[in-house]
Amino acid sequence: MLKPIHLKEGLRMFRRNINVRLKGMRRYDGNAEKICKQIIKDCWNGAYLQVSNGHFCEFYTRDFGFCCESLLKTGYKKEVESSLRYALDIFTKNKRVTVAISPNGKVFNFPNYYAVDSLPYLIRSLRLNNNKSLIENNLFFLNERVNGFMNIVIDKDTGLVRKDKVFSSMKDHSKRSSSCYDNVMVAMLNNELKKIKIIDNPLKDYNFKKIIKENFWQDGYFLDDTSGEKYVAGDANVFPFWTGVFEETNMLKSAITAIQDNDLDKPFPIKYTSSSVKEPAHIGAEIFAKDYERDSIWLHMGPLYVKIVKKVDRKKAAEYTELYRRLIEKHKNFLEVFDKDGKPFKSPFYYTDESMLWSSMFLDLVK
Numbered sequence: 001m002l003k004p005i006h007l008k009e010g011l012r013m014f015r016r017n018i019n020v021r022l023k024g025m026r027r028y029d030g031n032a033e034k035i036c037k038q039i040i041k042d043c044w045n046g047a048y049l050q051v052s053n054g055h056f057c058e059f060y061t062r063d064f065g066f067c068c069e070s071l072l073k074t075g076y077k078k079e080v081e082s083s084l085r086y087a088l089d090i091f092t093k094n095k096r097v098t099v100a101i102s103p104n105g106k107v108f109n110f111p112n113y114y115a116v117d118s119l120p121y122l123i124r125s126l127r128l129n130n131n132k133s134l135i136e137n138n139l140f141f142l143n144e145r146v147n148g149f150m151n152i153v154i155d156k157d158t159g160l161v162r163k164d165k166v167f168s169s170m171k172d173h174s175k176r177s178s179s180c181y182d183n184v185m186v187a188m189l190n191n192e193l194k195k196i197k198i199i200d201n202p203l204k205d206y207n208f209k210k211i212i213k214e215n216f217w218q219d220g221y222f223l224d225d226t227s228g229e230k231y232v233a234g235d236a237n238v239f240p241f242w243t244g245v246f247e248e249t250n251m252l253k254s255a256i257t258a259i260q261d262n263d264l265d266k267p268f269p270i271k272y273t274s275s276s277v278k279e280p281a282h283i284g285a286e287i288f289a290k291d292y293e294r295d296s297i298w299l300h301m302g303p304l305y306v307k308i309v310k311k312v313d314r315k316k317a318a319e320y321t322e323l324y325r326r327l328i329e330k331h332k333n334f335l336e337v338f339d340k341d342g343k344p345f346k347s348p349f350y351y352t353d354e355s356m357l358w359s360s361m362f363l364d365l366v367k
Contacts, residue, residue: 005108016055017351025354026053027332032325033366036359039334040076043357048083049076052336053355059087059101062170065121066300067357068128070364080129087122088134092141097122099168115168116161116182119149120189123199127192135198143200146193150202153186159206160215161186163226170235171272179225180216180236187212188243209245217251221258224273232262234270238301241308253312259305267342268323269302271295296345297338299324303361310365321365334359 028035042053049071051060064083071080090105091097098107099115109115123142126135135142155162161178169182176182187208193201216222222240224233237255240246264271274295302324310317328334336353337345345352 003108003112005102005106006110006112009102009108009110013055014349016353017346017349020351020354025331025333025335029332032328033363035328035332036334036363039355039359040071040357040363042355044079048086049079049357051357052353054336054353056336056353056356057103059083061087061097061099061118061121062115063300063357065117065125066304067360068121068125070303070360072128074360074363074367076360077129080125081131081134084125084129084131084134088138088141091122092138095141095144097145109168111166111168113166113168114152116153117169117185119145120185120192123189123192123196127196132198135196139198146189146200147202149189153182154203154206159208159211160226176225177227180212180222180233181239183208183212183216184239184243184245187245191243191245212240212245220254222255231273232258232264234259234264234272234298234301234305238270238305238308241311242304249312252308256309256312265305265320268297268327268338269320270305271297271340272301295340297340297342299334299336299338299356300358303358303365306365307361317365321362324362324365328359328362334362 028038030038039053040049043050045057048059049064049067050057051063056063064087068080087101090101090107094107096107097119099109099118101107109118123146152165153161153167161167161182163178166175167182169176169179169185171179171181186203190201190203190206190208193199193203212222215226216236218230221232222236223229224231224236237259241252241255246252259265259270262274264274272295302320306317306320306324309320331344333354334356335344336356336358338352339345
């Protein structure tokens, strides 16, 4: 069910959609690196790093989690620290960790379901930021959230993400059954808690890597979810390796081959699925942006894919990176999503967002 905050967010997107059609998107000066640096500067509002300087002008826990390591590697330690303090302050006051915090400080999930990946990304970002006092000062809150996560998300008999509940997740227009991505998020959370040590870890007795491999690894790739449908999905085959849950070279090469054989990396990385795939049910809001999360090309997941490709095929990773360079310099911006043919995604109600914080991941690739 949509809430007033969702309608408000949607209205802002629709207004920008009209504005972009009338005036076009912002075009930055310079080469790809200079464009990306200007975008990050524009995403910094003095309190936190927005996920974009377009219509997603909020703190997004997931997207910040994608970018956190790259931001730290490319010199944005102060901004990362401030963003985490800002988010923790608001999350603590609201006694929950959510997908996003609106520009006026309201927490919300989209869709309006508990998000499996929000807490894992927050914990991972705190670990990467490496400020022990920030964790210690919020320890009671973090312990509550971790124990609550265990009770809400995990089927205690199997160790899998529960199949009887719908969760908000990365592919937030889809209703998937205990997706591979969600289970990887649980495994990542467990690993991050083991590294941090001082936060409670009710997950520690499960072997999530074994659980994921037994339930999802089949015919040389990870299945998308537990529905029994057999198709290759981008997120299911990127995140097990990007998170470090799986490090086996033979599995990585096999998953990359499956992605390439299904053309999920064409014309540039990366699509969620191919056009021929019968996908799970989608939420009603998808009618406003049809195919937004089907065979469209996403530049939040793409650089993460290139990063894992770089581990086994540096030449191919360099080719992908050059495609991104051309794309950034063509549009003079770092756009959110493209259609299956590589054109900026649009529908009657929606126009791809711009000036994405994800540009930090390109800077990391070329660093």
